[in-house]
Amino acid sequence: MSIFSSLDSIQDELSKCMKCGNCQEVCPIYKENRREVSVARGKISLIQMVMSGEVDLTEGIADRLSLCTTCMACNKICPCGVRFDKIILAARAEAVRKKGLHPIKKIAFNTIKAYRLFDFGMKVGSTFQGLVMKRVHGSDKGARLRINIGLGKENILPNLAPRPLKDELPEVTKVENPKMRVGYYIGCMTNYFYTDMGKAVVAVLKENDCEIVVPKDQGCCGTPAAVNGDVESAKECGRRNLRAFEKLNPDVIISNCSSCGEAWKHTFPQLFDDEPEMKALADKWAARTYDIAEFLIHKVPFKKEGLGPVKRKVTYHDPCHLNRGQGINKEPRDILRSIPDLEFIEMKKPDRCCGMAGSFYLVHPDLSGQIGEKKTADIAQTHADTVVTGCPACRLQLTSGVMNAGITENVMHTVQILAESYEAGKR
Numbered sequence: 001m002s003i004f005s006s007l008d009s010i011q012d013e014l015s016k017c018m019k020c021g022n023c024q025e026v027c028p029i030y031k032e033n034r035r036e037v038s039v040a041r042g043k044i045s046l047i048q049m050v051m052s053g054e055v056d057l058t059e060g061i062a063d064r065l066s067l068c069t070t071c072m073a074c075n076k077i078c079p080c081g082v083r084f085d086k087i088i089l090a091a092r093a094e095a096v097r098k099k100g101l102h103p104i105k106k107i108a109f110n111t112i113k114a115y116r117l118f119d120f121g122m123k124v125g126s127t128f129q130g131l132v133m134k135r136v137h138g139s140d141k142g143a144r145l146r147i148n149i150g151l152g153k154e155n156i157l158p159n160l161a162p163r164p165l166k167d168e169l170p171e172v173t174k175v176e177n178p179k180m181r182v183g184y185y186i187g188c189m190t191n192y193f194y195t196d197m198g199k200a201v202v203a204v205l206k207e208n209d210c211e212i213v214v215p216k217d218q219g220c221c222g223t224p225a226a227v228n229g230d231v232e233s234a235k236e237c238g239r240r241n242l243r244a245f246e247k248l249n250p251d252v253i254i255s256n257c258s259s260c261g262e263a264w265k266h267t268f269p270q271l272f273d274d275e276p277e278m279k280a281l282a283d284k285w286a287a288r289t290y291d292i293a294e295f296l297i298h299k300v301p302f303k304k305e306g307l308g309p310v311k312r313k314v315t316y317h318d319p320c321h322l323n324r325g326q327g328i329n330k331e332p333r334d335i336l337r338s339i340p341d342l343e344f345i346e347m348k349k350p351d352r353c354c355g356m357a358g359s360f361y362l363v364h365p366d367l368s369g370q371i372g373e374k375k376t377a378d379i380a381q382t383h384a385d386t387v388v389t390g391c392p393a394c395r396l397q398l399t400s401g402v403m404n405a406g407i408t409e410n411v412m413h414t415v416q417i418l419a420e421s422y423e424a425g426k427r
Contacts, residue, residue, distance in 0.1 A: 002273035003090040004231045010090045016080040017044045023074035028353040028371045037064045040074040040084040047091050062095040069357035072324040092229035109233040115219030122192045126160035141409045151365045156400040158193040165191045165198040169214045178211040183250030187260040188220050189392035200419035201256050207422045208300050217244035221263035224359045238268045242281045253289045258322035258391035264289040292415050293331040308424025309341035315384040318351040319391035332414040339421045345382045356397035376401035386410040
């Protein structure tokens, strides 16, 4: 039984909780508001009351269920092994079945699953973004909103790229004597905002003798819909992407986005648990999907000869969906430590949630910002000139934090640092 189809699917997870309260120690939201309903234990009690019929699943309860970044820190510290990420996803899906989606979310998720309409809208937005966004000192690092629409005028947002990365890349990029045929799942943030990140992925894959396949029918992975309980929109996104990559049949799929990688590895198989044909396809590609750092360490492995010096003082932020979601934390550090002249400094609590959490940032911008301030303070203590991470969404949050604090403008993906090193080695 899929966690997305019935609350009954999480009954065993709910019964594991002994209400010890250890989750309070690590929950980023509880640390800010000190409200029991914000922490896993409080939400579990609330969901149990709904399931027993003591309370109805009202709009107010649905709002309380939105107070979770799905950072999975509570999973890690729980002595009983409760998978709260499964509980919250199941509860949100039930809330949508009972109460429906908020009209704005309904429009947004209908748009992302109609990927041609979404693509057209993002291209129009790129052309006219200057009407609502003002670049920070002419910088290409981002811009602030001219009018406060609830996200905060001081927050720095990324500029939409002149062209989506998918339009810039050929469907197949060939290399001599390829080691393997790699399908590149780009993801929305890289495709429309951080194309520099995607170009670095392509450069590094070519450097390591990989043929690159970019299906033109790929679209949003559906994570925003899935984490907000819109199961049908998430399934539609999943079907499209699974079929697009199945058609071109690469050896593996790689992603440079932690949430997208989590979708391919875990969400797709869970979404289609009740659909045998799609479940088989989802399981097949889940087993062949790698984060780019994971791929470079364990699958290729990446070439160390020819790496040139990169004179940067860097620290690394662990994205929640990469670290706790996929168990990948050593691999990015191994890559960074292999680069000549690069000084690596570990920050305090590198796995602390940055507060971005995708749509959480849009629904709870003030709370997201408060959580982000703690991460910014950790970064400041390292005196690094470059912040490195493994997720474009985290890059957005970190960039706004460090630029507003006057620490640095340099927030990059691990693969960008590696691409910089390969380029330096050719000089």
